[in-house]
Amino acid sequence: MTHAWLFTGPPGSGRSNAAVAFAAALECTDPHIIGCGTCEQCRKVQRGAHTDVVHITPRELTIGVETMRTEVVTPAAMLPTVGKWRIVILDNADRLTDAAANTLLKTVEEPPAHTVIMLCAPSTDPEDIIPTLLSRSRHLYIPQPSIDDIVAILTRTDNATEADARRAAMASGNHIGRARHLLHHQESQIRRTNILNLAELIFHGSQAFQAVTSLVKTATDEAKNSLAETNEQELEKLRTALGMGAKGRGAHKALRGSAGQIKELEKLQKRRETRAIRDALDTQLVDLIGIYRDALMIAAHAQVSPIHPDMQGLAGELSTIGEPNLLACIEAISHCRDDITHNVRAETAMDAMVGRIRKACNVQ
Numbered sequence: 001m002t003h004a005w006l007f008t009g010p011p012g013s014g015r016s017n018a019a020v021a022f023a024a025a026l027e028c029t030d031p032h033i034i035g036c037g038t039c040e041q042c043r044k045v046q047r048g049a050h051t052d053v054v055h056i057t058p059r060e061l062t063i064g065v066e067t068m069r070t071e072v073v074t075p076a077a078m079l080p081t082v083g084k085w086r087i088v089i090l091d092n093a094d095r096l097t098d099a100a101a102n103t104l105l106k107t108v109e110e111p112p113a114h115t116v117i118m119l120c121a122p123s124t125d126p127e128d129i130i131p132t133l134l135s136r137s138r139h140l141y142i143p144q145p146s147i148d149d150i151v152a153i154l155t156r157t158d159n160a161t162e163a164d165a166r167r168a169a170m171a172s173g174n175h176i177g178r179a180r181h182l183l184h185h186q187e188s189q190i191r192r193t194n195i196l197n198l199a200e201l202i203f204h205g206s207q208a209f210q211a212v213t214s215l216v217k218t219a220t221d222e223a224k225n226s227l228a229e230t231n232e233q234e235l236e237k238l239r240t241a242l243g244m245g246a247k248g249r250g251a252h253k254a255l256r257g258s259a260g261q262i263k264e265l266e267k268l269q270k271r272r273e274t275r276a277i278r279d280a281l282d283t284q285l286v287d288l289i290g291i292y293r294d295a296l297m298i299a300a301h302a303q304v305s306p307i308h309p310d311m312q313g314l315a316g317e318l319s320t321i322g323e324p325n326l327l328a329c330i331e332a333i334s335h336c337r338d339d340i341t342h343n344v345r346a347e348t349a350m351d352a353m354v355g356r357i358r359k360a361c362n363v364q
């Protein structure tokens, strides 16, 4: 049995679900079918309720040494209690800092006999996973599902009509989770419409710049709202653990020490928020690339399925600016995605993008 596995695949390919299914198969107790999906162990793993399967989904920008020690290395060293294996699944392993990766390396090099570690990352590129970890792991590539696969899943499990499922699947960029979200959440459909609308607003004076301000604000507000409850709960838990609010001797001194820990937690929460905002904007920018790509396909008379089938009118209009200009627009958006990843303020990066697209579209 290999003790370290690496699941790679583009976002939405289901690499993390594949790891969970594999974990279920390892813990399965059915004598005939490995990974039966119906025995108690299988179901517990799939529900995320199995005591021997630890599934970590970091939401911060990076995973540091401390998180690695407490959430991965320590649990991995424990013996299984009810199951056959102790399994640790780590999502977003591409966010490991070098130091955290080296901390994990020791466990992967000399794994406890009953421990299996599963890492999930976008690719085997050294940017995503350090070569020493890669060379000690068994690699499994999970390809992206096709549009038809996604339609089949959504009609089967989400009660979607064929037409709704196909529209969501095509707009999702082959991402099952995204397709499902588009299907069920009106606000994500509105967000998609708003970003695609930007391609139209480019031609309307300064409206595109105003739209950028509003897009960034919406992404920021939504990230803040979605994290607010978790953040407050975490802070409350920490305050209680630190005995804040206590009175009497020693309380004052304890309070001074706690301030540092509270600050640390707030810093971590801030990082998580930044990540959520960037992820939301990145999804929108990928949508925006899609419309220029569709226009490019029309300009090139290519017989391929559009990414945004419901926006073919706009794509048709954009196609008239010609292939080199459309490529320049796509380049501008890619540039903006890079800038945001490299800590350029979102609004600044997107304003620059709008400027470049205006130039490519010959807007005076």
Ligand SMILES: [Zn+2]
Residues within 6 Å of the ligand: 027, 028, 029, 030, 034, 035, 036, 037, 038, 039, 040, 041, 042, 043
């Ligand atoms: Zn089973």
